Amino acid sequence: xxxxxxxxxxxxxxxxxxPAQEVTLARFFGACEDAGTDxxxxxxxxxxxxxxxxxxxxxxxxxxxxxxxxxxxxxYDQIKxxxxxxxxxxxxxxxxxxxxxxxxLGALADLxxxxxxxxxxxxxxxxxxxxxxxxxxxxxxVPMDFHANLFHVNLDLMAEADLVNDDGSPIxxxxxxxxxxxxxxxxxxxxxxxxxxxxxxxxxxxxxxxxMLWQQxxxxxxxxxxxxxxxxxxxxxxxxxxxxxxxDLADPRLNYADSQQAFLNGEAxxxxxxxxxxxxxxxxxxxPDVPLTNYYVAxxxxxxxxxxxxxxxxxxxxxxxxxxxxxxxxxxxxxxxAFIQEHNLDWxxxxxxxxxxxxxxSDDYNALPHRDEYAATATMAADLPPTEHxxxxxxxxxxxxxxxxxxxxxxxxxxxxxxxxxxDVLDS
Amino acid sequence: xxxxxxxxxxxRQAALLLLVPFLATYALFLVYPFFRGVWISMHDWNLxxxxxxxxxxxxxxxxxxxxxxWGEDIEWGLAAPLWQGLGLIGLALAxxxxxxxRVSRFNAIALGVVSLLLVVLPGFHPGEVGRWxxxxxxxxxxNTVLFVGLTVPGVTISAxxxxxxxxxxxxAMGILRTLFFxxxxxxxxxxxxxxxxxxxxxxxxxxxxxxxxxxxxINWLTDQQFAMAAIVIATVWWSLGIAMILFLAGLxxxxxxxxxxxxxxxxxxxxxFWFITLPNLRRTITLVVxxxxxxxxxxxxxSHLMTQGxxxxxxxxxxRYIYQTGFRDSELGRASAMAVFLFVIMGGFSVVQFIIGRxxxx
Numbered sequence: 001x002x003x004x005x006x007x008x009x010x011x012x013x014x015x016x017x018x019p020a021q022e023v024t025l026a027r028f029f030g031a032c033e034d035a036g037t038d039x040x041x042x043x044x045x046x047x048x049x050x051x052x053x054x055x056x057x058x059x060x061x062x063x064x065x066x067x068x069x070x071x072x073x074x075x076y077d078q079i080k081x082x083x084x085x086x087x088x089x090x091x092x093x094x095x096x097x098x099x100x101x102x103x104x105l106g107a108l109a110d111l112x113x114x115x116x117x118x119x120x121x122x123x124x125x126x127x128x129x130x131x132x133x134x135x136x137x138x139x140x141x142v143p144m145d146f147h148a149n150l151f152h153v154n155l156d157l158m159a160e161a162d163l164v165n166d167d168g169s170p171i172x173x174x175x176x177x178x179x180x181x182x183x184x185x186x187x188x189x190x191x192x193x194x195x196x197x198x199x200x201x202x203x204x205x206x207x208x209x210x211x212m213l214w215q216q217x218x219x220x221x222x223x224x225x226x227x228x229x230x231x232x233x234x235x236x237x238x239x240x241x242x243x244x245x246x247x248d249l250a251d252p253r254l255n256y257a258d259s260q261q262a263f264l265n266g267e268a269x270x271x272x273x274x275x276x277x278x279x280x281x282x283x284x285x286x287x288p289d290v291p292l293t294n295y296y297v298a299x300x301x302x303x304x305x306x307x308x309x310x311x312x313x314x315x316x317x318x319x320x321x322x323x324x325x326x327x328x329x330x331x332x333x334x335x336x337x338a339f340i341q342e343h344n345l346d347w348x349x350x351x352x353x354x355x356x357x358x359x360x361x362s363d364d365y366n367a368l369p370h371r372d373e374y375a376a377t378a379t380m381a382a383d384l385p386p387t388e389h390x391x392x393x394x395x396x397x398x399x400x401x402x403x404x405x406x407x408x409x410x411x412x413x414x415x416x417x418x419x420x421x422x423x424d425v426l427d428s
Numbered sequence: 429x430x431x432x433x434x435x436x437x438x439x440r441q442a443a444l445l446l447l448v449p450f451l452a453t454y455a456l457f458l459v460y461p462f463f464r465g466v467w468i469s470m471h472d473w474n475l476x477x478x479x480x481x482x483x484x485x486x487x488x489x490x491x492x493x494x495x496x497x498w499g500e501d502i503e504w505g506l507a508a509p510l511w512q513g514l515g516l517i518g519l520a521l522a523x524x525x526x527x528x529x530r531v532s533r534f535n536a537i538a539l540g541v542v543s544l545l546l547v548v549l550p551g552f553h554p555g556e557v558g559r560w561x562x563x564x565x566x567x568x569x570x571n572t573v574l575f576v577g578l579t580v581p582g583v584t585i586s587a588x589x590x591x592x593x594x595x596x597x598x599x600a601m602g603i604l605r606t607l608f609f610x611x612x613x614x615x616x617x618x619x620x621x622x623x624x625x626x627x628x629x630x631x632x633x634x635x636x637x638x639x640x641x642x643x644x645x646i647n648w649l650t651d652q653q654f655a656m657a658a659i660v661i662a663t664v665w666w667s668l669g670i671a672m673i674l675f676l677a678g679l680x681x682x683x684x685x686x687x688x689x690x691x692x693x694x695x696x697x698x699x700x701f702w703f704i705t706l707p708n709l710r711r712t713i714t715l716v717v718x719x720x721x722x723x724x725x726x727x728x729x730x731s732h733l734m735t736q737g738x739x740x741x742x743x744x745x746x747x748r749y750i751y752q753t754g755f756r757d758s759e760l761g762r763a764s765a766m767a768v769f770l771f772v773i774m775g776g777f778s779v780v781q782f783i784i785g786r787x788x789x790x
Contacts, residue, residue: 399741406650
């Protein structure tokens with residue numbers, strides 16, 4: 001018996017010593033312990049992406065993927081520290097808006113010459129997605145999705161307030177005045193808040209305000225690096241939101257978890273949150289114990305002249321050092337990214353929009369729950385001009401906006417402070 | 429052979445030899461990084477850029493310190509009458525108390541220095557056309573001082589009362605001592621998680637109690653008036669244990685004979701605590717206070733995880749600002765300048781502790 005065990009142990013050692021190329025991978029999206037390898041049934045961002053990664057590790061010959069432990073809130077700090085320490089992960093997920101900062105320093109591998117050989121067809125990418133990962137002519141990432149702000153709607157409450165069309169879709173505002181009128185009508189009929197969102201910590205407020213800036217043809221800063229925060233357009237955008245707080249039609253003090261809970265508990269008509277929760281809310285609405293039952297997803301409404309909403313894009317990148325020093329792992333890393341891209345439809349199940357034309361046009365994609373309800377978002381997607389200081393600028397805006405609605409700082413002071421701080425960051 | 433070689437080492441050499449591992453580790457992991465930090469603080473140093481190109485840094489002398497702490501057209505005047513007035517009162521008090529020999533020379537000097545800082549520091553402000561180069565730095569320092577100012581008395585007083593209450597050799601007290609110490613062994617992530625749930629206005633214990641009592645739940649972590657209090661409460665709960673153990677050790681040093689003698693003079697309960705326990709614990713209290721001050725100036729996790737410095741920077745603390753400047757903004761030079769500033773503050777308190785420690789021995 002002992003002999004058998006020893007032989008088995010030896011065999012196992014040999015098996016594991018087979019020339020499997022280990023690829024380290026870093027990602028945000030949260031943890032999922034038992035994601036398995038079934039990419040078609042997992043629910044939620046964390047479990048869907050981990051099931052795809054697990055499947056890549058199991059199915060790609062000679063490649064094992066080791067997902068590194070990372071934390072959402074400090075993800076980019078960890079990545080920077082890893083780069084500074086000379087041990088970046090072989091593959092890592094990034095927001096398209098962070099690519100300029102890393103690519104400008106030579107941190108990222110230019111993938112443009114190697115994608116085709118790895119089976120990645122860039123001609124299938126949506127043009128906006130290609131733009132997002134392109135820096136000075138090079139391609140520094142493989143895009144995975146578009147994500148955007150949406151209105152998540154409780155149709156039952158909206159019906160109570162007489163805010164539902166005959167076709168069953170919610171009646172949404174088309175101007176700031178109408179927003180206030182709808183919110184008041186809603187409160188009068190239901191006694192509940194019209195709108196909920198994490199206005200207290202997560203930068204949802206920033207995304208709302210910049211969306212409304214773009215809807216007025218304005219922006220936070222221009223392509224030459226001049227801050228233009230202190231404008232009448234910004235005031236109009238901020239006032240659209242503040243009027244809801246002032247009239248007790250929304251609560252600015254809810255954080256992410258609390259605002260989500262308020263929506264699921266049927267305590268608010270509309271939740272402003274991203275594409276990433278559509279499948280989660282859909283599954284919650286199907287649960288008889290959850291008060292939300294009639295769930296609808298709507299495009300972010302156009303309250304001003306132009307159609308625009310905040311959007312971003314996630315993509316996968318590889319360190320330049322890997323391409324230069326370790327071609328074998330680089331090739332394995334590309335195969336992992338190609339595998340993830342092949343499962344773009346699975347990833348789109350989260351609620352994110354696909355970046356692949358072939359997927360966008362497929363019946364399977366269009367048959368995903370609620371997909372037709374926010375189809376227009378794809379054409380409304382917009383982002384800030386490329387900058388190496390995206391996070392710092394977003395933090396400044398988030399702080400000053402929260403100062404307005406959480407601490408009563410005057411809009412004038414908040415905007416003049418934001419103007420100075422953002423200009424300092426752009427100049428640094 | 430071995431004994432002969434050992435005999436050849438003088439006591440001094442043997443001591444040095446035994447100290448070498450410690451000194452090497454100390455030099456490598458503490459002294460060298462410290463001086464490197466000071467060196468980095470004198471450079472325009474982008475974390476990522478220098479990682480890829482060591483020549484990407486530029487020597488800028490003290491410009492980072494100026495950029496962080498100073499501004500354009502900074503003037504000095506009566507900008508914060510309340511604080512500066514308090515400082516003046518403190519200065520006068522220190523002089524009077526010292527002249528009448530009511531306090532020791534050291535205490536008079538300490539009070540004088542703190543008061544002088546109160547008069548001088550809040551007086552700096554930008555003139556009409558001026559501005560701070562970094563308008564967040566000094567408010568962040570202020571928040572950190574406020575946090576320390578609330579947490580240290582909070583920990584010290586509650587730990588002292590708990591220790592006095594549990595200074596009895598019964599099984600129940602043993603269990604209670606263990607229970608109160610347990611929070612100390614938790615990591616900051618666990619502590620903040622527990623308290624985020626406790627403070628949640630929807631499902632938190634505090635909100636439930638408030639609702640039962642007929643009140644409206646408070647949004648502790650996102651309300652300007654309560655956010656700082658929330659992280660102070662969590663920190664006091666977390667740091668009680670070690671202070672309590674130190675006080676218990678101090679209490680057990682007080683001879684029971686003193687209490688017996690005091691009891692004969694009718695000093696029991698609170699009177700005994702005031703006239704016997706407190707004076708005898710003076711050294712322990714000072715030690716606990718100084719240790720806590722040094723510890724809590726380095727607060728990071730509670731602010732980072734519970735409130736993310738908000739709302740409107742009301743809970744933004746120095747280490748979190750250093751962290752953000754260094755990693756989020758990649759401005760390692762400026763972050764190091766702030767870190768050196770923090771070092772000077774903590775160094776100051778360490779000197780105080782050192783002086784007090786020496787006073788005790790004399």
